[in-house]
Amino acid sequence: MKVAERTSMAKEFELFDKMSAHEQVVFCNDPSTGLRAIIAIHNTTLGPALGGCRMQPYNSLDDALEDVLRLSKGMTYKCAAADVDFGGGKAVIIGDPKTDKSPELFRAFGQFVNSLGGRFYTGTDMGTAMDDFIHASKETNFINGLPVEYGGGGDSSIPTAAGVLYGIKATNRMLFGNDELGGHTYAIQGLGKVGFKVASGLLEAGADIFVTDIHQESLQAIEAKASTTAGKVTIISKEDIYSQAADLFVPCAFGGIINDNTIAQFKVKAIVGAANNQLLNDTHGKMLHEKEILYAPDYIVNSGGLIQVADELYGINHERVLAKTKHIYDALLEVFNEANISGKTTEESANQMCEKRIAERAKRNNFYTAPAKPKWSIRNLS
Ligand SMILES: NC(=O)C1=CN([C@@H]2O[C@H](COP(=O)(O)OP(=O)(O)OC[C@H]3O[C@@H](n4cnc5c(N)ncnc54)[C@H](O)[C@@H]3O)[C@@H](O)[C@H]2O)C=CC1
Numbered sequence: 001m002k003v004a005e006r007t008s009m010a011k012e013f014e015l016f017d018k019m020s021a022h023e024q025v026v027f028c029n030d031p032s033t034g035l036r037a038i039i040a041i042h043n044t045t046l047g048p049a050l051g052g053c054r055m056q057p058y059n060s061l062d063d064a065l066e067d068v069l070r071l072s073k074g075m076t077y078k079c080a081a082a083d084v085d086f087g088g089g090k091a092v093i094i095g096d097p098k099t100d101k102s103p104e105l106f107r108a109f110g111q112f113v114n115s116l117g118g119r120f121y122t123g124t125d126m127g128t129a130m131d132d133f134i135h136a137s138k139e140t141n142f143i144n145g146l147p148v149e150y151g152g153g154g155d156s157s158i159p160t161a162a163g164v165l166y167g168i169k170a171t172n173r174m175l176f177g178n179d180e181l182g183g184h185t186y187a188i189q190g191l192g193k194v195g196f197k198v199a200s201g202l203l204e205a206g207a208d209i210f211v212t213d214i215h216q217e218s219l220q221a222i223e224a225k226a227s228t229t230a231g232k233v234t235i236i237s238k239e240d241i242y243s244q245a246a247d248l249f250v251p252c253a254f255g256g257i258i259n260d261n262t263i264a265q266f267k268v269k270a271i272v273g274a275a276n277n278q279l280l281n282d283t284h285g286k287m288l289h290e291k292e293i294l295y296a297p298d299y300i301v302n303s304g305g306l307i308q309v310a311d312e313l314y315g316i317n318h319e320r321v322l323a324k325t326k327h328i329y330d331a332l333l334e335v336f337n338e339a340n341i342s343g344k345t346t347e348e349s350a351n352q353m354c355e356k357r358i359a360e361r362a363k364r365n366n367f368y369t370a371p372a373k374p375k376w377s378i379r380n381l382s
């Protein structure tokens with residue numbers, strides 16, 4: 001009997017079963033700074049793993065591990081969908097971003113990233129900011145999403161929001177036969193770095209939006225923005241956003257928001273948003289399909305940020321980033337059409353497209369050539 005078969009029967013080894021789809025999971029512990037982090041590398045067939053680092057006061061190690069495993073797997077699919085030569089990875093730091101950050105903690109994190117020797121590149125995500133990674137970048141070159149003055153591409157939420165708006169256009173084409181953003185209604189959850197920019201874009205196009213956020217200042221800011229546009233904004237409580245009658249639900253806060261409870265409440269025709277891992281699990285994709293709610297797979301819609309941070313490693317070019325981000329529109333229409341023809345859910349169709357791309361690329365890795373530099377020199381390989 002093989003080791004994997006023998007140990008998978010024993011409860012003591014169930015941690016390995018949880019991580020069995022992943023190439024490598026690194027637990028980072030630095031008592032001097034209080035750093036407790038997990039780095040997960042899901043798959044490097046397409047290239048070195050790439051994915052942001054989240055900081056959150058997780059309730060348990062299990063919660064943190066589950067989050068980083070799910071998020072890093074999502075990055076493998078996101079990289080394949082965006083056709084960038086990187087694999088899937090992600091990191092989580094266990095801690096409260098308001099009280100537990102320090103320059104030394106991020107330096108310690110940078111040392112762990114460095115120890116992976118280029119198998120993993122990282123930068124900002126929920127709970128972390130570009131400034132945190134300036135500290136990390138003193139210990140490692142494998143950091144992306146740095147401010148422009150530090151040689152980075154700057155705020156990646158700008159292309160992410162642009163990509164979400166392209167995703168909304170593609171969805172409107174499927175629903176209404178045109179790409180117009182205005183003239184429709186949207187229920188938007190979360191007005192953070194991405195959500196605020198998406199909401200502003202919709203207001204500028206003259207749309208009618210319903211918004212919720214737990215921060216009063218963000219709500220005031222979007223009302224001020226609306227007063228300068230042809231659009232209209234209505235504030236909704238965080239509980240009522242799911243049952244708000246609108247054409248589209250636009251989740252831009254956190255994952256797992258498509259679940260048994262919310263599906264029973266939705267009155268929208270489609271869901272298109274920035275949040276990672278929106279479906280709590282695969283059955284929720286099927287439930288949306290049965291309810292005839294069109295779901296735009298999150299990792300296609302929100303890939304604008306990835307496109308920018310990946311591009312940054314070749315020497316940032318914002319025009320190229322925008323051109324690649326526009327492809328989100330075509331990629332989504334391709335997935336919607338494929339799902340229509342095959343009868344699969346949109347998530348299944350998107351996953352299949354990505355898995356095919358990864359399998360095809362794996363064949364290229366079997367073709368031996370002498371080591372060569374990539375066409376564009378990756379910063380820390382030069
Ligand atoms: N920033 C980026 O470029 C990318 C972000 N994403 C995902 O998009 C989502 C949003 O990202 P960011 O805007 O960067 O994060 P953020 O932290 O700036 O914004 C999140 C917003 O959600 C609000 N929020 C939290 N709980 C809420 C609740 N219960 N009800 C309503 N609002 C609530 C927060 O107050 C905040 O304004 C996250 O899931 C992130 O993983 C995905 C790809 C790239």
Ligand SMILES: O=C(O)CCC(=O)C(=O)O
Pocket residue numbers: 050051052053078123124125145156276302303305306309
């Ligand atoms: O957006 C980024 O900064 C990195 C990419 C990423 O982690 C993501 O798309 O979730």
